[in-house]
Amino acid sequence: MKFNGRIIAIGVVGLFNVIRYFYYHQYLGLPFEANFFVLTAFFLAIAWWCGKQFDRVKYFSEKDPLTDTYNRRTIESSFQKIANVCKRENKKLGIILLDLNNFKQINDTYGHQKGDELLKYIATLLIKTVKKDDIVSRWGGDEFIILVPKCTERFNSEFIRQLHQTLNNTLSDSFPSVGASIGFSIYPDEGQGFQELIQKADEAMYQNKSHISAAVAKSDTTNF
CATH class of the missing domain: 1.10.287 (Helix Hairpins)
Structure with missing residues (x-):
């Protein structure tokens, strides 16, 4: 505060x-x-x-009272302000949508208190991982959004990959059954409005989830 x-x-x-x-x-x-x-x-x-x-x-x-990240209303208003700055300076704005895999399993197996601990753990990890100017928000449930102002061309090849690797490596130690799926979109390349860009990021995230599910299924079949 x-x-x-x-x-x-x-x-x-x-x-x-x-x-x-x-x-x-x-x-x-x-x-x-x-x-x-x-x-x-x-x-x-x-x-x-x-x-x-x-x-x-x-x-x-x-703020979201559970995770101490920004709430949905704040991230929507922040997007418009940052987008205006990026447009004026001819920069790009990255929108990352992150979802936890098997989160429901944590709630069902260990209770909602454990699920809340996981959400706070992820929020703290995200805040520590991103840059100072990046904005972390809880979008709802087990989904988080990160705004990355003035992102570079290495946004996908480096930032997203490192974030994904950090999350999954850390989760494998503390919550082995949980993973993270990430999707992203870039303003203004993939849209002008916030909801349009969220939809693009959501589609990319579910493609990521499908690849993970297919890889897990293949691994199980091989082990069998």
Whole structure:
């Protein structure tokens, strides 16, 4: 949770008290009394509390409470802002859609608490893996979206491959039965609107899932 609301509130109240001091004790020449500090501390405490409530409301309006990633509404509005910047600078924007394979099996076998632990684990891993300017969001259920501003030509060959490898290698240690499927699309090459690009990424992701399922089936047949 950020401190913007508290910082602004403290700044406004602090400025008000500076003006109050100069007006009463410098301009009007009234005698200075110790209760000035008492009132100032009281005003600052109220400002801190009010600013904290603002920060809490803003945080919960933008974030998914379980995973601490951005929520669906925020990622949609962020896309439009970033897309406008990329268009103005003639850059590309990567949209990654990630889905966990066999997630339902975790919930059914170990309970929803274990499933929630897995989602938080994935969210933390994604935030640590992506770059500072990238935006991670929980799209819904076991799906996540990552916005990659100003992606390069190596987006597919390097970024996606490394992300996929990192996820599956890490999951194989902690959650062996779970894997990750990834699909992506690129603005403006594959579409202008967010929903259109999500649809493209979703189609690519399910192709990835089909390849994984076919590989698993082939492996099982070979072992048999």
